[in-house]
Amino acid sequence: MQLRDEELLKTQAYIDGQWHRGGKQLDVTNPVDDSLLARVPDLSSDDTEVAIDAAHRAFSSWRKTTAHERSQKLRRWFELIMDNQQDLAQIMSAEQGKPVAEARGEIAYAASFVEWFAEEAKRAYGDLIPAPKAGQQLMVLREPVGVVAAITPWNFPAAMITRKVAPALAAGCTIVVRPASETPLTALALAELAHRAEIPPGVFNVVTGDAVSIGKAMTDSTKVRKLSFTGSTRVGSLLMQQCAHDIKKLSLELGGNAPFIVFEDADLDAAVEGAMAAKFRNAGQTCVCANRIYVHERVMEAFTDKLVQAMGTLKVGAGNEPGVTTGPLINLKAVEKIEAHIEDALAKGASLRMGGKRHKKGGTFFEPTLLTGMTQQMLVAKEETFAPLAALFPFNDEEQAVEMANDTPYGLAAYFYSQNLNRVFRVAQALEAGMVGINTGLISNEVAPFGGVKASGLGREGSKYGLEDFMEMKYLCLAGLGK
């Protein structure tokens, strides 16, 4: 990995403004060939408590800074992230596998949350409420929640961190982040840049190491007042239980199983373009990926042919190879999951139109795959594949499509393509999802609320609502006025 600034490759945890080597170490490898990239500390629950204590101490002064001061620090951090976009993208691509161009896009996306919340910090308004009794003034203040703990996944090693850290800091909270074992280096590089931005010691801490013991230390601590987690529904549910003992505030951004509906009146070229973006971004490893593509029977053949053509342009390879669109999957478990989904679908009557097996490049590379003739009985209909598998389900009327789309415990993203205005509003309202893309396969940005319903989670990230999730309301009733 050739970096312009070698100092960004940090291999120590960041606690209270200092770098900590720790005792035991964990390997960080490149998913392209499993080669060793670096070793980072495998911190204990005691080390995590040290970080929580630092965040707790820092909270008493950080919460008192003006919104303007917090905004300035975040703004500086944003500028440093963008100044180092290429180095950060290379670090991310090496540990996560996504193509460098896509990683650059993620860095810009991650930075956009920092810029956005630098601005929103100044807009954390309270309210004045007309009083029901004479001589009273009712006010609602917004106060920071307190110390926040965050646990983030490997699929977006930068954006899932800034989407939590930036609003937390903007609100006046301090935070301890535990990045995924596969991708700690991007998180540590972001911490180095936060350090350079003079974000004070203890305000932003990064601990690396065993998920279970660090997660337990975070949830056991009564100093931690909020947990923000992105990852699987299974772990989210476990963490929710662990947070019950002292009623911590929770934000959970969990698994999805997004439906993508192509109605008979859709612009098929646009729908194919949207499906490519919604399905194959990050090699299919996003929680908003189109997992179930429902296509009206009347346009199934035309849509399938166009999708085959578009998928033919995907180039599988290492993230640093020019022109590559699809990197390796994160690990062998992910390969086994897509294989199980394909095998199950074929056994239940689906047809393979493209791909279907491990890529000849070896390792965790997988061929972009297209299955047709899918049904609701297949595994893909029940759980997200998190891999480059486009699965086409036929339908023959709107009601059936909506019913199948909602036939899941999840409710994160949903997409549909139609040019009929009445249908657009009808279907948008009928879909059980926190986010709906209409005639687009790309919905994520820093200004809109990201989050799900049902088993896809709690709370919203990004947008003006994302700041609220890190604040508590305090109601003041001032009586005896005007005597």
Ligand SMILES: NC(=O)C1=CN([C@@H]2O[C@H](COP(=O)(O)OP(=O)(O)OC[C@H]3O[C@@H](n4cnc5c(N)ncnc54)[C@H](OP(=O)(O)O)[C@@H]3O)[C@@H](O)[C@H]2O)C=CC1
């Ligand atoms: N909503 C989303 O964006 C994501 C959804 N997923 C879904 O989950 C599936 C499995 O992916 P996976 O990476 O295993 O997801 P996990 O939910 O296991 O991992 C997400 C994060 O939680 C950590 N973690 C795991 N177990 C615990 C625990 N008991 N206490 C505290 N933290 C914990 C992980 O650490 P460690 O890295 O050490 O395992 C990681 O940092 C995917 O196939 C996909 O379907 C996965 C990632 C993101």
Ligand SMILES: O=C(O)CCCC(=O)O
């Ligand atoms: O998969 C995820 O959890 C991250 C969502 C990606 C996005 O913000 O679009």
